[in-house]
Amino acid sequence: MKLHKSIVAFFLFSICYTILLSGYAVAHQVTFYVHNKCPFPIWPATAPNTGHPIIADGGFYLPCGETQRIIAPWDWNGRIWARTGCNFASNWQPACETGDCDGRLACNGLIGTPPATLVQVSLQGDKKKPDFYDVSLVDGYNLPVSVTNRQMSTKCTIGGCSKDLKSSCPIELQVVNKNGEVVACKSACLAFNLDSFCCRNEYGTPEKCKPNVYSRMFKDACPSYYSYAFDSPPPLVNCVSKEYVITFCPSSWGSEEHTSSL
Known part of the structure; x- marks a missing residue:
């Protein structure tokens, strides 16, 4: 009888401990809802900063109009972006027209090939403290x-772009696919690799590295984003939440770009 009671007690303890651990895990997680409002499929991708785990296998397919739920540790730091024009069934390298990560569907920690619009996230690991993120x-x-x-709190929101950057992208910054379509727009730093555009070496301070004609064009089209390294005031958002929504091609997207991408 004593043995039977011991087994029952251990069983009940195991259940309670499992429930406790489950509750702890849920309490120490943050959920991202990645939504595709583009009129075409995309392949969202994630890459952790050093010391942080890979989430969502590093990448997945997301059809037009659908949403993917991603779970991350509450102290996760990393980046999220979308790849476009992918074909993983071929032997093409790269497999995607933009944001490719070595031709893989699951990036598994690899950083995507620029240019690609980046969502940068720094979760603080304590829901009494605000998380930080920017685009x-x-x-x-x-x-x-x-x-x-x-x-959808105003103070927690980074809006989309008001203009079509791909249709207004100068020829020297354009990334063109095999059909001759502009699929991305490089930054001046990526295109020219000059210290003055990349804010490095003697231009490595806000006083020395100023906005240029290209960064001003980016800022005019997407005022809520970082247009260059020392963008000021920093378009960094801080928010206390356990659930975030990341929408590619949001409703604030310019109607011209919708048309050009169909």
């Missing part, structure tokens, strides 16, 4: 994206 065009642009919390 960067420092390496260039391939798609507009918005970021907000699930409640």
